Amino acid sequence: xxxxxxxxxxxxxxxxxxxxxxxxxxxxxxxxxxxxxxxxxxxxxxxxxxxxxxxxxxxxxxxxxxxxxxxxxxxxxxxxxxxxxxxxxxxxxxxxxxxxxxxxxxxxxxxxxxxxxxxxxxxxxxxxxxxxxxxxxxxxxxxxxxxxxxxxxxxxxxxxxxxxxxxxxxxxxxxxxxxxxxxxxxxxxxxxxxxxxxxxxxxxxxxxxxxxxxxxxxxxxxxxxxxxxxxxxxxxxxxxxxxxxxxxxxxxxxxxxxxxxxxxxxxxxxxxxxxxxxxxxxxxxxxxxxxxxxxxxxxxxxxxxxxxxxxxxxxxxxxxxxxxxxxxxxxxxxxxxxxxxxxxxxxxxxxxxxxxxxxxxxxxxx
Amino acid sequence: xxxxxxxxxxxxxxxxxxxxxxxxxxxxxxxxxxxxxxxxxxxxxxxxxxxxxxxxxxxxxxxxxxxxxxxxxxxxxxxxxxxxxxxxxxxxxxxxxxxxxxxxxxxxxxxxxxxxxxxxxxxxxxxxxxxxxxxxxxxxxxxxxxxxxxxxxxxxxxxxxxxxxxxxxxxxxxxxxxxxxxxxxxxxxxxxxxxxxxxxxxxxxxxxxxxxxxxxxxxxxxxxxxxxxxxxxxxxxxxxxxxxxxxxxxxxxxxxxxxxxxxxxxxxxxxxxxxxxxxxxxxxxxxxxxxxxxxxxxxxxxxxxxxxxxxxxxxxxxxxxxxxxxxxxxxxxxxxxxxxxxxxxxxxxxxxxxxxxxxxxxxxxxxxxxxxxxxxxxxxxxxxxxxxxxxxxxxxxxxxxxxxxxxxxxxxxxxxxxxxxxxxxxxxxxxxxxxxxxxxxxxxxxxxxxxxxxxxxxxxxxxxxxxxxxxxxxxxxxxxxxxxxxxxxxxxxxxxxxxxxxxxxxxx
Numbered sequence: 001x002x003x004x005x006x007x008x009x010x011x012x013x014x015x016x017x018x019x020x021x022x023x024x025x026x027x028x029x030x031x032x033x034x035x036x037x038x039x040x041x042x043x044x045x046x047x048x049x050x051x052x053x054x055x056x057x058x059x060x061x062x063x064x065x066x067x068x069x070x071x072x073x074x075x076x077x078x079x080x081x082x083x084x085x086x087x088x089x090x091x092x093x094x095x096x097x098x099x100x101x102x103x104x105x106x107x108x109x110x111x112x113x114x115x116x117x118x119x120x121x122x123x124x125x126x127x128x129x130x131x132x133x134x135x136x137x138x139x140x141x142x143x144x145x146x147x148x149x150x151x152x153x154x155x156x157x158x159x160x161x162x163x164x165x166x167x168x169x170x171x172x173x174x175x176x177x178x179x180x181x182x183x184x185x186x187x188x189x190x191x192x193x194x195x196x197x198x199x200x201x202x203x204x205x206x207x208x209x210x211x212x213x214x215x216x217x218x219x220x221x222x223x224x225x226x227x228x229x230x231x232x233x234x235x236x237x238x239x240x241x242x243x244x245x246x247x248x249x250x251x252x253x254x255x256x257x258x259x260x261x262x263x264x265x266x267x268x269x270x271x272x273x274x275x276x277x278x279x280x281x282x283x284x285x286x287x288x289x290x291x292x293x294x295x296x297x298x299x300x301x302x303x304x305x306x307x308x309x310x311x312x313x314x315x316x317x318x319x320x321x322x323x324x325x326x327x328x329x330x331x332x333x334x335x336x337x338x339x340x341x342x343x344x345x346x347x348x349x350x351x352x353x354x355x356x357x358x359x360x361x362x363x364x365x366x
Numbered sequence: 367x368x369x370x371x372x373x374x375x376x377x378x379x380x381x382x383x384x385x386x387x388x389x390x391x392x393x394x395x396x397x398x399x400x401x402x403x404x405x406x407x408x409x410x411x412x413x414x415x416x417x418x419x420x421x422x423x424x425x426x427x428x429x430x431x432x433x434x435x436x437x438x439x440x441x442x443x444x445x446x447x448x449x450x451x452x453x454x455x456x457x458x459x460x461x462x463x464x465x466x467x468x469x470x471x472x473x474x475x476x477x478x479x480x481x482x483x484x485x486x487x488x489x490x491x492x493x494x495x496x497x498x499x500x501x502x503x504x505x506x507x508x509x510x511x512x513x514x515x516x517x518x519x520x521x522x523x524x525x526x527x528x529x530x531x532x533x534x535x536x537x538x539x540x541x542x543x544x545x546x547x548x549x550x551x552x553x554x555x556x557x558x559x560x561x562x563x564x565x566x567x568x569x570x571x572x573x574x575x576x577x578x579x580x581x582x583x584x585x586x587x588x589x590x591x592x593x594x595x596x597x598x599x600x601x602x603x604x605x606x607x608x609x610x611x612x613x614x615x616x617x618x619x620x621x622x623x624x625x626x627x628x629x630x631x632x633x634x635x636x637x638x639x640x641x642x643x644x645x646x647x648x649x650x651x652x653x654x655x656x657x658x659x660x661x662x663x664x665x666x667x668x669x670x671x672x673x674x675x676x677x678x679x680x681x682x683x684x685x686x687x688x689x690x691x692x693x694x695x696x697x698x699x700x701x702x703x704x705x706x707x708x709x710x711x712x713x714x715x716x717x718x719x720x721x722x723x724x725x726x727x728x729x730x731x732x733x734x735x736x737x738x739x740x741x742x743x744x745x746x747x748x749x750x751x752x753x754x755x756x757x758x759x760x761x762x763x764x765x766x767x768x769x770x771x772x773x774x775x776x777x778x779x780x781x782x783x784x785x786x787x788x789x790x791x792x793x794x795x796x797x798x799x800x801x802x803x804x805x806x807x808x809x810x811x812x813x814x815x816x817x818x819x820x821x822x823x824x825x826x827x828x829x830x831x832x833x834x835x836x837x838x839x840x841x842x843x844x845x846x847x848x849x850x851x852x853x854x855x856x857x858x859x860x861x862x863x864x865x866x867x868x869x870x871x872x873x874x
Contacts, residue, residue: 011829117800128804145828266691278807
């Protein structure tokens with residue numbers, strides 16, 4: 001069963017580059033340096049590479065899965081596990097997508113509260129973000145791709161801010177290499193998974209790509225861009241702060257903005273956090289879109305309504321993560337689920353599909 | 367079931383003629399028509415005795431040119447020795463004489479300035495001669511879209527001179543002009559103009575379909591049409607480019623756009639269009655490309671400034687005063703000292719004042735308007751600073767913002783830009799920078815789904831087409847403009863014969 005999407009709702013494969021770049025760079029990039037530095041110290045740059053490389057392999061598997069399955073996650077589940085178990089698995093996936101939406105929304109509101117509006121209520125901020133997100137999702141997948149693309153353009157100027165700390169950089173902070181064990185490295189890879197999550201939405205929007213075969217290369221380029229960005233944003237705070245300092249800074253990327261000095265403006269992080277709204281929007285939109293699309297394909301619900309319900313649900317759910325510890329826990333939980341989804345579930349699906357197709361082929365021949 | 371189908375049939379027949387005539391009076395007789403017209407004093411219908419016959423001449427007096435009628439019609443009629451209407455036709459100095467038995471056509475033409483000549487006044491059989499009064503404004507210099515260099519012609523209020531202005535610039539047989547009549551009472555003629563072989567048929571069909579679907583009694587101006595055929599008529603952004611310059615219409619047609627002229631309106635409409643085209647002016651094409659690009663960038667920057675300046679002032683002063691550098695904060699404190707209002711109230715009232723001044727300036731006669739602008743602006747500005755009602759820094763920002771908004775070459779877009787700052791201002795007052803960001807997000811979300819005649823409105827940016835960026839932020843030189851804008855999906859992509867010139871080396 002192939003999923004048909006009308007051509008005027010599809011996007012050209014080239015946009016996958018921007019989709020992946022903007023989805024991979026989300027809330028994770030603001031604080032991963034500390035977590036990594038605690039585990040692997042000056043070897044962290046290798047961890048970023050290794051994790052990136054693993055992600056490329058998983059992406060390759062995903063493309064193979066979808067190409068052979070000829071549709072999205074729902075088709076895949078149905079053909080591999082049958083209607084009931086497959087449906088149940090899809091529902092679980094939808095839950096996971098909605099959860100990643102919640103993580104993005106809650107973390108962003110947390111950052112805004114801490115850095116800009118200590119006194120503003122959670123409701124006010126989360127509702128604004130949810131309204132903007134709804135306006136994009138209501139425009140359909142093309143509109144979401146639009147904000148993905150534009151968010152990459154809008155946030156590009158922020159890269160220039162990385163030059164300011166380099167004036168006071170100490171490049172010896174990057175040394176020594178290879179002084180961590182393989183176990184530490186693996187732990188690091190697990191820690192950074194939260195950053196690399198997001199491309200699993202491909203499982204839902206794959207039928208929306210115009211020439212899926214072409215899309216492969218753009219997908220891999222997109223992940224390379226993200227790896228490059230993560231390396232850059234890792235190394236700059238590493239050379240600016242020493243390791244001890246870095247281990248105690250919650251959001252090193254934001255701390256870097258404090259160093260920016262412009263003749264007409266101080267405290268650049270206010271601008272930075274505002275522009276960051278456009279980095280988290282694509283994540284939030286794509287997460288909620290994927291979750292609602294899954295329920296639409298399963299039960300035939302009206303997507304406009306489900307999107308609204310889901311946004312209201314995550315705004316309300318976010319309220320219960322009242323303090324920093326709880327938000328952190330939420331992040332860790334989602335990262336863990338994502339870790340198993342990427343590194344365990346996708347390979348298992350891949351192997352299962354390969355075996356099943358071989359068996360069916362042989363069965364057909366016999 | 368029979369009655370149902372019959373009723374449907376009748377209604378669908380009515381729909382076909384709805385654009386031209388109300389269905390009820392299509393079955394009217396000649397007597398009814400004359401009775402109707404005689405109710406007005408300006409209808410003339412009298413008998414003329416010729417040499418061998420008597421004819422009845424009818425016309426609506428204000429619509430015809432009396433001199434033409436006497437010169438070209440009456441004089442020849444009196445000379446004629448014809449005994450029947452058919453014999454009369456060769457005696458008249460007209461190449462096209464409409465001989466009709468159709469009452470509907472008679473009525474239509476009589477009301478468009480034709481003279482009706484009948485042999486027997488009770489028989490629906492007559493000839494129609496065109497004697498339309500040609501009064502109207504002379505072709506004048508453009509007033510809204512003024513340009514320092516370049517052609518100084520603009521459209522006028524009648525269709526034929528406007529078509530002439532376009533035709534004379536495009537002496538090719540591929541130029542097509544189709545006519546659609548819209549408006550139940552005004553019966554406005556709309557000319558749809560395009561170039562065969564360049565313009566995409568899909569765009570043309572979209573437009574003609576929408577024009578035919580218009581159900582309204584009056585179409586006075588092309589701006590009515592813009593709103594009626596717009597893809598989203600709740601959007602603050604104009605979705606069809608309006609211009610009073612024939613040269614601009616021609617360059618649009620050459621790119622593959624479809625233009626519309628409405629009889630009685632001095633503004634042509636063009637589509638599909640994109641948001642950047644509303645910020646481009648004729649001067650952009652008259653200067654060398656880098657000069658033109660620089661001025662276009664200035665224009666775009668001033669639009670951004672005009673929308674964001676006061677909202678940023680409010681957001682920063684209300685919530686994020688840490689953003690202000692140390693050297694500047696002293697100036698701001700001293701200018702705001704003693705002002706009793708929060709920044710939002712201060713800014714909001716200043717913005718409203720500027721809008722009131724502008725609105726008053728537009729409504730007043732030109733000379734008084736200027737005086738009011740200067741006196742009102744300077745006097746009110748200085749007074750409100752001295753009375754400690756507003757800070758002079760805000761006054762500078764508001765004044766600059768108003769000035770910057772006028773750099774928009776298109777009047778409709780100018781209105782949009784001016785009004786857009788108010789939602790930003792309110793969002794800034796409530797949620798600071800995040801509010802401005804969210805407001806911006808909402809507008810981007812709206813723009814992403816907006817379409818002009820079914821084509822994406824913010825096209826060179828999304829869907830991203832590098833080739834169309836050559837005329838967006840910058841205008842590249844003409845030899846780089848070899849490809850027509852892809853947004854219009856032109857049938858013929860190339861403007862130049864695409865031969866590649868080899869770069870010459872030194873001393874060759």
